Amino acid sequence: MSEKLLLMTPGPTEVDPRVIKAMIRPSIYHYDQEFISLYDETEELLRKVFQTENDIIMLPGSGRTGIESAALSFVERNERVLAITTGTFGNWFIEILKVHGADVVPLSFPKGGRINMDEVKRILEEDKKIAAIAMVHNETSTAAIYSKDVEELGEMSKKFDKIFMVDTISSMGGANVPVDKWNIDVCITGAQKALGGLPGVSIVSVSQRAWEKVLKRNVIKSFTLDLLRWKLMWVKKERGGLLIRGRRSFPVIPPTHLILVLNEALKIILDEGLENRFRKHIEAAEEMRLLGKEIGLELFPEEELASPTVTAFKVPEVLTGKQIRQVMREDYSILVAGGMDELSEKIIRVGHMGYTANKDFVRRTAIALEGTLYKLGFRKR
Amino acid sequence: MSEKLLLMTPGPTEVDPRVIKAMIRPSIYHYDQEFISLYDETEELLRKVFQTENDIIMLPGSGRTGIESAALSFVERNERVLAITTGTFGNWFIEILKVHGADVVPLSFPKGGRINMDEVKRILEEDKKIAAIAMVHNETSTAAIYSKDVEELGEMSKKFDKIFMVDTISSMGGANVPVDKWNIDVCITGAQKALGGLPGVSIVSVSQRAWEKVLKRNVIKSFTLDLLRWKLMWVKKERGGLLIRGRRSFPVIPPTHLILVLNEALKIILDEGLENRFRKHIEAAEEMRLLGKEIGLELFPEEELASPTVTAFKVPEVLTGKQIRQVMREDYSILVAGGMDELSEKIIRVGHMGYTANKDFVRRTAIALEGTLYKLGFRKR
Numbered sequence: 077m078s079e080k081l082l083l084m085t086p087g088p089t090e091v092d093p094r095v096i097k098a099m100i101r102p103s104i105y106h107y108d109q110e111f112i113s114l115y116d117e118t119e120e121l122l123r124k125v126f127q128t129e130n131d132i133i134m135l136p137g138s139g140r141t142g143i144e145s146a147a148l149s150f151v152e153r154n155e156r157v158l159a160i161t162t163g164t165f166g167n168w169f170i171e172i173l174k175v176h177g178a179d180v181v182p183l184s185f186p187k188g189g190r191i192n193m194d195e196v197k198r199i200l201e202e203d204k205k206i207a208a209i210a211m212v213h214n215e216t217s218t219a220a221i222y223s224k225d226v227e228e229l230g231e232m233s234k235k236f237d238k239i240f241m242v243d244t245i246s247s248m249g250g251a252n253v254p255v256d257k258w259n260i261d262v263c264i265t266g267a268q269k270a271l272g273g274l275p276g277v278s279i280v281s282v283s284q285r286a287w288e289k290v291l292k293r294n295v296i297k298s299f300t301l302d303l304l305r306w307k308l309m310w311v312k313k314e315r316g317g318l319l320i321r322g323r324r325s326f327p328v329i330p331p332t333h334l335i336l337v338l339n340e341a342l343k344i345i346l347d348e349g350l351e352n353r354f355r356k357h358i359e360a361a362e363e364m365r366l367l368g369k370e371i372g373l374e375l376f377p378e379e380e381l382a383s384p385t386v387t388a389f390k391v392p393e394v395l396t397g398k399q400i401r402q403v404m405r406e407d408y409s410i411l412v413a414g415g416m417d418e419l420s421e422k423i424i425r426v427g428h429m430g431y432t433a434n435k436d437f438v439r440r441t442a443i444a445l446e447g448t449l450y451k452l453g454f455r456k457r
Numbered sequence: 458m459s460e461k462l463l464l465m466t467p468g469p470t471e472v473d474p475r476v477i478k479a480m481i482r483p484s485i486y487h488y489d490q491e492f493i494s495l496y497d498e499t500e501e502l503l504r505k506v507f508q509t510e511n512d513i514i515m516l517p518g519s520g521r522t523g524i525e526s527a528a529l530s531f532v533e534r535n536e537r538v539l540a541i542t543t544g545t546f547g548n549w550f551i552e553i554l555k556v557h558g559a560d561v562v563p564l565s566f567p568k569g570g571r572i573n574m575d576e577v578k579r580i581l582e583e584d585k586k587i588a589a590i591a592m593v594h595n596e597t598s599t600a601a602i603y604s605k606d607v608e609e610l611g612e613m614s615k616k617f618d619k620i621f622m623v624d625t626i627s628s629m630g631g632a633n634v635p636v637d638k639w640n641i642d643v644c645i646t647g648a649q650k651a652l653g654g655l656p657g658v659s660i661v662s663v664s665q666r667a668w669e670k671v672l673k674r675n676v677i678k679s680f681t682l683d684l685l686r687w688k689l690m691w692v693k694k695e696r697g698g699l700l701i702r703g704r705r706s707f708p709v710i711p712p713t714h715l716i717l718v719l720n721e722a723l724k725i726i727l728d729e730g731l732e733n734r735f736r737k738h739i740e741a742a743e744e745m746r747l748l749g750k751e752i753g754l755e756l757f758p759e760e761e762l763a764s765p766t767v768t769a770f771k772v773p774e775v776l777t778g779k780q781i782r783q784v785m786r787e788d789y790s791i792l793v794a795g796g797m798d799e800l801s802e803k804i805i806r807v808g809h810m811g812y813t814a815n816k817d818f819v820r821r822t823a824i825a826l827e828g829t830l831y832k833l834g835f836r837k838r
Contacts, residue, residue: 080483088484088713096481099714102461103469103655105792136657137517138710141681172680268710274484276517276657276712299553300522301682329519329649331657331712332469333480411486 082410084441086216086246086386086427087269091341095272098340104332111332112324114339121342122279125248125271125350126263128255130281131315133306134338136331139245139266141301142278144172146241146262149303150286151208152293153177158199158238159210160225163187164217164416169210169243176297181206187419188218188377188388191225200236208239214247217416219388219425220377221251230259239286245269248279249345250357250385250429261286267334270357270385272341272430276334282307287316300328341430357384360428363435367442372455376423385429388415390422392454397421403451408444463791465822467597467627467767467808468650472722476653479721485713492713493705495720502723503660506629506652506731507644509636511662512696514687515719517712520626520647522682523659525553527622527643530684531667532589533674534558539580539619540591541606544568545598545797550591550624557678562587568800569599569758569769572606581617589620595628598797600769600806601758602632611640620667626650629660630726631738631766631810642667648715651738651766653722653811657715663688668697681709722811738765741809744816748823753836757804766810769796771803773835778802784832789825 083090104111119132126132135141147169151157156179159170166184173180183199185191200206209229214221226242233240241262244253248263250270255263261283267273282303290304299305305327311317312324345353364387365375376388391397397414398421404410415423428438449455464471485492496515503513516522528550532538537560540551547565554561564580566572581587590610595602607623614621622643625634629644631651636644642664648654663684671685680686686708692698693705726734742765746756749770757769772778778795779802785791796804809819830836 081486081489083484083486085486088486088710090484093483096483100477100481102474102477103464103471103649105462105464105466105469106656108462108792136519136522136712137681140709141517144680144682168680175677175680266710268484274712274714275487275710276715296556298679298682299525299549299556300518301525301679328521329469329647329656331517331655331715333655334657334712334715411489 080409081405082440084426084428084432084437085411085413086425087266087429088275089269089272089427089429090431091272091274092344092431094344095274095337095340098336099333101333101336106326106329106332115330115335118335118339118342121339121346125342125345126253126255126281127257128281130255130283131311133280133282133303134330134335135278135280135301136276136328137278138275139264139278140168140172142264142266142280143169143243145301145303146264146280147172147178148176148297148301149290150239150241150262151176151178154179155207156181156203156205157208157210158183158206160185160191160196162189162191162218162220162222163212163215165215165243165245166212169212173210188220188381190378190381191222193225193228196229197232200232206238208241209233210241212243213253214244214251214383214385216246216386217419218377219383219386220381221247221383222381223251226260227258233261234259239289246385246429249353250433252354255281267338267341270429271338272344273338274334276331277338354384357429357433360433360435360438361385361387364426364428364438364442367439368445371442371446371449385433386425386427388423388425391424395452395454397424399452400424400448403448404444407447407451410441410444412441461790462786463818463821465807465809465813465818466792466794467806468647468810469656470650470653470808470810471812472653472655473725473812475725476655476718476721479717480714482714482717487707487710487713496711496716499716499720499723502720502727506723506726507634507636507662508638509662511636511664512692514661514663514684515711515716516659516661516682517657517709518659519656520645520659521549521553523645523647523661524550524624526682526684527645527661528553528559529557529678529682530671531620531622531643532557532559535560536588537562537584537586538589538591539564539587541566541572541577543570543572543599543601543603544593544596546596546624546626547593550593554591569601569762571759571762572603574606574609577610578613581613587619589622590614591622593624594634595625595632595764595766597627597767598800599758600764600767601762602628602764603762604632607641608639614642615640620670627766627810630734631814633735636662648719648722651810652719653725654719655715657712658719735765738810738814741814741816741819742766742768745807745809745819745823748820749826752823752827752830766814767806767808769804769806772805776833776835778805780833781805781829784829785825788828788832791822791825793822
């Protein structure tokens with residue numbers, strides 16, 4: 077692996093060199109006091125980025141690991157879940173809920189399009205059996221973000237006493253997600269996206285309300301993914317942990333070096349300041365959309381839903397996504413992503429999150445895109 | 458984390474500096490062809506260390522993640538499993554099997570003691586309902602290894618047509634585990650023990666017989682842990698993979714940098730040669746036992762079961778394990794482990810696996826142990 081490709085993919089994303097440097101360390105014993113202090117500090121830093129007082133749990137795995145841990149921990153077999161979907165990741169959330177026996181009420185809206193909140197409200201009012209609501213904040217597959225909807229649904233969840241589970245895998249750290257203000261009971265993300273870490277750590281925040289639900293059933297559903305085990309074995313006494321072994325023990329051994337990475341990535345975010353961090357992402361995304369349009373590309377999602385961490389353009393009809401991706405890689409050493417499922421060749425997606433959320437990276441990508449389209453005969457210079 | 462402690466713990470263990478160096482790389486896109494080549498190469502290297510033609514699957518997680526993926530993938534609800542245990546990790550295997558609804562027949566032998574193979578045989582002959590056998594090769598909690606028993610049980614599993622699942626978490630890479638010769642259908646290990654990698658990757662090998670069993674049921678039991686998904690989505694066509702999406706896709710995103718680490722750690726093993734590697738561990742263990750006895754410590758497990766990767770000594774009755782661990786850490790900057798469960802204060806365990814499997818590290822530890830015992834008033838110089 078000699079060639080250095082610029083990752084303008086919607087995760088994993090380029091990381092600050094500080095982040096790589098943080099893991100140049102010999103082996104670490106996970107119960108060493110110094111590591112535990114760093115681990116606890118990492119939880120605290122995550123609480124700041126999540127803007128929450130809730131418990132934070134880190135699991136070895138990808139974003140989907142966190143979604144699965146949430147699905148199996150907070151939803152009972154045959155329990156009804158309203159799952160709103162506008163793309164591939166929303167559909168995966170549904171798939172995961174179903175694997176664990178949830179009675180899913182899927183509510184689909186067009187890919188890249190708006191959620192009809194009146195319809196959501198109507199269902200919630202009519203179907204009293206719904207116990208939880210699941211949705212994706214930033215639908216990475218279409219580059220559409222649903223902040224207003226999450227906020228509104230959070231209020232309704234509280235009002236109707238539902239458990240509200242939100243996938244913020246490609247938004248947390250790059251977009252404003254005030255977990256407590258938005259009443260998100262279970263908020264899931266991954267380290268390798270807008271948080272600016274490396275793949276291998278999945279993160280879940282859990283509200284008191286969600287814990288109460290789990291403690292009522294008191295059945296262990298998985299040895300390594302059931303979040304109840306964290307409440308029983310890891311969460312500190314002063315935070316309501318139960319410490320059934322009399323001391324804190326990890327339900328699953330943490331990937332020590334990736335925790336060092338995440339710790340550093342979070343410090344970078346907080347050094348920047350959340351406000352600045354979010355603004356930086358908005359500006360990078362605006363620049364990407366502007367430049368994309370200038371070179372003749374059409375935005376895929378509705379403009380008002382355009383995400384600050386990832387941008388999707390329609391592939392011009394005479395071309396395929398693969399052609400564009402290939403020239404971008406071979407001639408410019410830049411990796412962009414295609415679409416997913418039926419959008420595979422119809423859109424291209426550019427990530428600008430964490431380290432790459434700035435105009436320099438975006439401009440370099442736009443210049444390469446222009447050259448690529450020119451080479452493919454779509455655009456005259 | 459400034460102070461450098463020498464990890465003589467039974468995993469995580471010290472790693473070769475080459476291993477740390479291998480991960481000093483910017484972000485990697487997991488579908489980049491160069492990464493996939495390295496990933497495939499890592500599978501091949503693992504096949505060599507496992508001495509198998511079976512499929513190899515790498516999951517983000519710890520050893521327990523692999524055990525859980527095996528339990529949920531290859532055992533049906535209410536299916537009977539004979540689970541042999543001689544210590545904490547054997548008991549955890551049972552706990553994990555039960556979480557997923559197996560009808561476990563637990564068969565316990567004394568901690569650190571021998572398995573009565575006649576009893577095992579009798580149960581297998583009498584109870585026709587047993588579909589699978591589970592056991593731990595190297596019981597890390599007592600430092601006892603059960604190679605002959607695994608070999609013998611492998612033959613019986615084949616003869617009686619059982620699925621044979623073996624936890625080799627603290628032996629693979631440090632002791633001879635010829636998976637095919639021993640007829641192990643599902644062999645589980647972790648990267649951070651005798652393989653010499655870092656925590657965060659769990660590894661499972663799967664035989665054709667085990668796959669056939671899974672394919673018969675064809676029910677997905679987990680999104681991120683069900684190994685069937687790897688057979689459907691990742692295993693190459695030429696190896697019998699089904700590639701239902703028409704191309705290889707990862708059921709869960711791999712922890713890219715930890716795969717780089719594992720790749721390098723495996724190359725170190727194969728550069729050494731398996732024979733040399735195993736001999737080195739045996740010699741380090743012999744030295745540890747010899748020196749331990751010289752300074753007045755008694756071996757915990759039966760001598761003939763003494764593991765090549767970890768050694769357990771009884772704590773002299775006038776002392777506690779905690780006292781010894783504390784002085785070792787504070788005065789000598791060496792971390793050794795205590796026992797587990799009721800053995801917590803009764804034994805101390807010294808790991809000598811991978812990078813630390815040599816006489817220098819062992820001697821340094823023995824000298825420190827002697828000084829520690831002297832300081833604690835147990836031994837006259």
